Amino acid sequence: MYETEPTAAVRGEPGSQAGAKPVRNFIDGEYRDSGRWFDKRSPLDNALIARVAEASREDVDAAVRAARAALAGPWGGLTIAQRVDLLYAVADGIERRFDDFLAAEVADTGKPVSLARHIDIPRGAANFKVFADVVKNVPAESFEMATPDGAGALNYAIRRPVGVVGVICPWNLPLLLMTWKVGPALACGNTVVVKPSEETPQTAALLGEVMNAAGVPRGVYNVVHGFGPGSAGEFVTTHPGVNAITFTGETRTGAAIMKAAADGARPVSLEMGGKNAAIVFADCDFDAAIEGTLRSCFSNAGQVCLGTERVYVERPIFERFVAALKEGAERLRPGRPEEAATGIGPLISHEHRNKVLSYYRKAVELGATVVTGGGVPDLPANLREGAWVQPTLWTGLGDDSPIAREEIFGPCALVMPFDSEAEVVGRANANAYGLATAIWTTNLSRAHRVAAAIEVGIAWVNSWFLRDLRTAFGGAKQSGIGREGGVHSLEFYTELKNICVKL
Ligand code: NAD
Numbered sequence: 001m002y003e004t005e006p007t008a009a010v011r012g013e014p015g016s017q018a019g020a021k022p023v024r025n026f027i028d029g030e031y032r033d034s035g036r037w038f039d040k041r042s043p044l045d046n047a048l049i050a051r052v053a054e055a056s057r058e059d060v061d062a063a064v065r066a067a068r069a070a071l072a073g074p075w076g077g078l079t080i081a082q083r084v085d086l087l088y089a090v091a092d093g094i095e096r097r098f099d100d101f102l103a104a105e106v107a108d109t110g111k112p113v114s115l116a117r118h119i120d121i122p123r124g125a126a127n128f129k130v131f132a133d134v135v136k137n138v139p140a141e142s143f144e145m146a147t148p149d150g151a152g153a154l155n156y157a158i159r160r161p162v163g164v165v166g167v168i169c170p171w172n173l174p175l176l177l178m179t180w181k182v183g184p185a186l187a188c189g190n191t192v193v194v195k196p197s198e199e200t201p202q203t204a205a206l207l208g209e210v211m212n213a214a215g216v217p218r219g220v221y222n223v224v225h226g227f228g229p230g231s232a233g234e235f236v237t238t239h240p241g242v243n244a245i246t247f248t249g250e251t252r253t254g255a256a257i258m259k260a261a262a263d264g265a266r267p268v269s270l271e272m273g274g275k276n277a278a279i280v281f282a283d284c285d286f287d288a289a290i291e292g293t294l295r296s297c298f299s300n301a302g303q304v305c306l307g308t309e310r311v312y313v314e315r316p317i318f319e320r321f322v323a324a325l326k327e328g329a330e331r332l333r334p335g336r337p338e339e340a341a342t343g344i345g346p347l348i349s350h351e352h353r354n355k356v357l358s359y360y361r362k363a364v365e366l367g368a369t370v371v372t373g374g375g376v377p378d379l380p381a382n383l384r385e386g387a388w389v390q391p392t393l394w395t396g397l398g399d400d401s402p403i404a405r406e407e408i409f410g411p412c413a414l415v416m417p418f419d420s421e422a423e424v425v426g427r428a429n430a431n432a433y434g435l436a437t438a439i440w441t442t443n444l445s446r447a448h449r450v451a452a453a454i455e456v457g458i459a460w461v462n463s464w465f466l467r468d469l470r471t472a473f474g475g476a477k478q479s480g481i482g483r484e485g486g487v488h489s490l491e492f493y494t495e496l497k498n499i500c501v502k503l
C-alpha cells in the first residue's frame, strides 16, 4: 500500500508560489487578498495547484456588511421580474463560461470530465433558472374571513427575504451544491456570504466574475475562503449580521452550526450525511438494478451524499448479483479526468483517503469477505501521489457492524442478503441516518409500499439520483433538517407575512 502524509488544504504563509494559481475572496463585487494563504493540492497527484486567501474575521465582517448594504440598496429595490432577469443572465454566464467552470471543478476535485460536464456544471446553471421560475410563478395564499359586523376581512400573505444568508458548502459537488442554495436565496431577494469548502474554492470564486458580468449589484454575492472552526466557517456562522444559515456537509458539523445559530435564534437548513440502502428484490430488472447500483455506489468515487453504502439483495439472486457488481466495479478504470476510458477519479484528499482506508482495514479486521478492491490501485508513476482508492465491495458482515452503520463516503458498499420485505424494511430503517434509498423491483404495489415505509427524505424506485428540482430534497433523522427544492426553498429563504385587512 502506498503511504503519504495527509495533504488536505493546509495553512501556509502569505504570498503565492510558482505554478500555483491565487484564489481570492470575493467581497462587495471585488476580489480581495488577505493576510493568510493556504495550499490547495490536486487530488490526482498532490501537485500544488492553488494558493487560497484565507478570510480573516475582518474579511468576513466586510462581506456581511457588503451583503447588508446591498439588501438595503440596489438589490432590495429590484422587482421580482428584474431579479429573475439577472438570475437568467447568471445562468447564461455560467453556460458561456462552461469550459472555465469545468476546468476549475475538475482541477479541484480530480473527478472525471465526463461526470462534471453532465452533472456539476449544467446543474450550476439550472439552479439559477429553476428558482427564478419558482419565484416568478408561485402565488401566496389569501383567505376571506367573516366578521360579526358583516363587512368581513381579507387576509393575504406576502413573502419577504430573510436577509443575509450564510451558505456553508462541502467539496463533493462544489458548484452544484453551492448554487442549489445561492440560486433560491437570491431568487427570494436575499444576499449571500458563501463559504466554499477549503478543498474546492475555485468555482465559487469564479462565479463572482459571472455575477459582475451579469450586472448583479455588488455585495449580493460574496465568497470567503477558509476552514471551519477558528476560520471563515465559524466567522460566518457566528456573525450576528447573518440572518439564516444553510449548510451541506457532515452531520457532526451540522450540529456545531446549529449550536452557533442558536445565538440570535437564527433559522438553519441542514443537508447532512447518509448511510443509504439500496434494496434489490429478486423480481427486479436485473441489468437495470446492476447498472443503477454500480452508479449509486461508485459515481464521484462514492462521494455523493445520496450514494449507496448498504446493498440489500433478496437471497435467490444474491450470489449472481454480487458477481455482477464485482465485474462492474472491476471495469471502473482509475485515470486522469480528461481520458475517455476513466471510470473513477481519486478521493478529494489524502486526509479523506486515510479515513476511507481505515474503514477498508476495519472491514477486514471485522471478518468481512473482500469481494473486490480493499486497497489502493496500481497506477502510473505520475498519479501515485494522488488520493486514490480501489472500488470496494464486501460481504459477510451484518447490520450491527460499523461498516453497515457509519458513513464512509468512499467507493465502497457492504452487500447483504435478505429473505422478506418486512425484514429488509426493518433492517434498512435500523440506522441513525435517513437520507435516500433506491428500491429495485418490478412489483408496483411493493414499490409503493416499501418507498412509503423507508425512513428517508428521498426514495427512488428503479432509478437513482434522478432529480426534478421542483421536488422536496432533504434528509430524515440525522441526515438533515428542513427541505429545499421548488416551493420548499421559499419556506426557508423567505419570511411569510400575513396581512389582515378589516373591510
Ligand atoms: P464537512 O462538514 O467537513 O464540511 C462542510 C463545510 O463546513 C466546509 O465548508 C467546512 O469548512 C465547513 N465547516 C466545518 N466545520 C465548521 C464549523 N464548525 N463551523 C462552520 N463551518 C464549518 O463536510 P465535507 O467533508 O465537506 O462533505 C462531506 C459530507 O457532506 C458527507 O457527510 C456528506 O454526506 C455530506 N453531504 C450531504 C449532502 C446532503 O444533501 N445531505 C450533500 C453533500 C454532502
Ligand code: 6OD
Binding pocket: 172, 173, 177, 180, 303, 304, 305, 306, 467, 473
Ligand atoms: O441534486 C441536488 O439538488 C442535491 N442537493 C444533491 C446532493 C448530492 C449530495 O452529494
